[in-house]
Amino acid sequence: MTTKDPGAAGLARLAGLFADETRAACLLALLDGRAWTAGELARHAGVAASTASEHLGKLVAGGLLAEERQGRHRYVRLADDRVAQLVEDLAAQVAPGAARRPRTLAAAGAGSAMARARTCYDHLAGRLGIAVTDALTGLGLLRQDTGFALTDPGLAWFDAHGIPLARTGRRPLARGCLDWTERRPHLAGVAGAALCRHALDAGWCVRIGSERAVKVTAAGDRALSELFGIDAAALR
Amino acid sequence: MTTKDPGAAGLARLAGLFADETRAACLLALLDGRAWTAGELARHAGVAASTASEHLGKLVAGGLLAEERQGRHRYVRLADDRVAQLVEDLAAQVAPGAARRPRTLAAAGAGSAMARARTCYDHLAGRLGIAVTDALTGLGLLRQDTGFALTDPGLAWFDAHGIPLARTGRRPLARGCLDWTERRPHLAGVAGAALCRHALDAGWCVRIGSERAVKVTAAGDRALSELFGIDAAALR
DNA sequence: CGGACCGTTCGGCGGGCACCGAAGGGTCCG
DNA sequence: CGGACCCTTCGGTGCCCGCCGAACGGTCCG
Numbered sequence: 117m118t119t120k121d122p123g124a125a126g127l128a129r130l131a132g133l134f135a136d137e138t139r140a141a142c143l144l145a146l147l148d149g150r151a152w153t154a155g156e157l158a159r160h161a162g163v164a165a166s167t168a169s170e171h172l173g174k175l176v177a178g179g180l181l182a183e184e185r186q187g188r189h190r191y192v193r194l195a196d197d198r199v200a201q202l203v204e205d206l207a208a209q210v211a212p213g214a215a216r217r218p219r220t221l222a223a224a225g226a227g228s229a230m231a232r233a234r235t236c237y238d239h240l241a242g243r244l245g246i247a248v249t250d251a252l253t254g255l256g257l258l259r260q261d262t263g264f265a266l267t268d269p270g271l272a273w274f275d276a277h278g279i280p281l282a283r284t285g286r287r288p289l290a291r292g293c294l295d296w297t298e299r300r301p302h303l304a305g306v307a308g309a310a311l312c313r314h315a316l317d318a319g320w321c322v323r324i325g326s327e328r329a330v331k332v333t334a335a336g337d338r339a340l341s342e343l344f345g346i347d348a349a350a351l352r
Numbered sequence: 353m354t355t356k357d358p359g360a361a362g363l364a365r366l367a368g369l370f371a372d373e374t375r376a377a378c379l380l381a382l383l384d385g386r387a388w389t390a391g392e393l394a395r396h397a398g399v400a401a402s403t404a405s406e407h408l409g410k411l412v413a414g415g416l417l418a419e420e421r422q423g424r425h426r427y428v429r430l431a432d433d434r435v436a437q438l439v440e441d442l443a444a445q446v447a448p449g450a451a452r453r454p455r456t457l458a459a460a461g462a463g464s465a466m467a468r469a470r471t472c473y474d475h476l477a478g479r480l481g482i483a484v485t486d487a488l489t490g491l492g493l494l495r496q497d498t499g500f501a502l503t504d505p506g507l508a509w510f511d512a513h514g515i516p517l518a519r520t521g522r523r524p525l526a527r528g529c530l531d532w533t534e535r536r537p538h539l540a541g542v543a544g545a546a547l548c549r550h551a552l553d554a555g556w557c558v559r560i561g562s563e564r565a566v567k568v569t570a571a572g573d574r575a576l577s578e579l580f581g582i583d584a585a586a587l588r
Numbered sequence: 589c590g591g592a593c594c595g596t597t598c599g600g601c602g603g604g605c606a607c608c609g610a611a612g613g614g615t616c617c618g
Numbered sequence: 619c620g621g622a623c624c625c626t627t628c629g630g631t632g633c634c635c636g637c638c639g640a641a642c643g644g645t646c647c648g
Contacts, residue, residue, distance in 0.1 A: 601636105
């Protein structure tokens with residue numbers, strides 16, 4: 117017997133954190149980029165508060181979640197964008213075979229709102245995210261044919277529109293994130309996050325419901341049309 | 353109780369495939385991009401043949417591995433580059449906290465050969481992979497500052513050197529893959545694979561041992577120096 | 589055809605872990 | 619200070635799953 121790769125134990129331990137349906141449900145919920153309380157996650161996952169507490173403890177200990185205690189509440193969120201990316205990558209790998217139909221009308225409605233426009237951690241996804249990504253590409257601001265990177269005109273565009281691109285640590289400026297409803301990459305990374313933040317700050321979109329879905333406002337219709345030539349009505 | 357995200361079960365099931373040390377050891381071994389027999393993997397992971405057989409069955413059923421039966425052998429390899437990328441991503445996430453020292457001299461030697469130059473599925477990694485990636489960037493053939501993409505001169509370079517870039521399916525032409533010894537991205541994607549294949553075909557490198565480590569040949573020294581200005585001796 | 593080899597199936601064992609309810613500590617508010 | 623609320627800790631239970639050895643079927647070779 118040869119010795120196993122020493123990284124195997126670590127890989128198995130990390131994957132084990134995702135390998136429980138309750139913990140997976142928590143991580144997917146936290147993909148909206150916001151902080152949730154332990155109780156909210158317990159209700160969302162359909163388990164007792166004590167069970168959720170144990171799960172959150174493991175996820176925090178494993179470095180996947182960051183916690184913040186405020187009074188009698190324990191707020192928890194994804195530790196960083198690397199963790200978010202990992203959750204997205206795993207979810208994207210699952211999606212191909214997981215094309216099941218929603219069973220109730222409400223779920224179908226929520227599903228189609230999610231497919232139309234949502235956030236994916238801190239950037240835009242769904243048909244809206246794809247439309248924006250394609251528009252940037254069509255305008256020569258983003259290059260997808262040889263990889264995934266902003267062009268020099270792209271850098272100038274963000275600057276001209278007063279959307280700051282904070283180069284923080286080693287997070288890439290632009291990165292493709294596989295959209296698991298559209299099966300195509302949308303813009304993520306620093307630029308994707310900046311654009312999403314701007315869209316929310318400028319009132320182009322507002323969050324609907326308690327999770328990731330967003331809705332394009334009338335002001336957003338105008339802005340998307342002027343800047344990108346996107347007909348938001350066509351996203352429905 | 354609210355219903356869980358329907359993707360949670362799938363995510364948990366997928367992660368469960370990685371969440372066992374023996375299966376993780378198999379997947380890491382298969383990151384060399386080649387096909388292994390069931391028996392080789394059993395010995396490598398240090399378990400009975402029957403145990404390995406069960407694990408491989410699960411990995412194949414889960415779509416992570418492709419199998420090919422030849423005579424009395426069952427050859428198995430990673431299903432595609434998307435799976436390889438997932439294994440790499442998980443391993444990269446583990447690495448930060450997993451900086452433990454090898455315990456034997458042999459392991460230390462193997463470890464440093466791996467750190468010097470290795471393949472990562474189908475592209476080059478280790479100090480060699482980083483050096484090539486940096487050289488391409490310095491020559492203006494690859495752009496890393498605004499994402500990760502080949503430039504137009506980069507496309508021409510591959511063409512001029514007779515290294516074909518087969519645009520297959522949706523695999524990106526260039527992609528950054530986090531190197532878990534160097535903690536920086538090296539070139540992956542179609543271009544990374546083509547370059548690695550060329551390096552092996554042209555005799556720049558040869559595989560050493562039975563796993564991922566490679567060694568730069570004398571011809572490789574000359575080629576790397578001429579094309580990229582890399583001093584291979586400095587990688588040691 | 590017999591023996592060596594590779595892989596799979598099966599029964600059984602043991603450990604780990606997700607789950608719950610009850611009890612308790614900490615925080616906020618009237 | 620008492621009660622409502624949020625969360626955690628603890629004991630107990632049941633299930634799942636990784637592991638092995640033994641037996642068996644298939645393949646190759648002398």
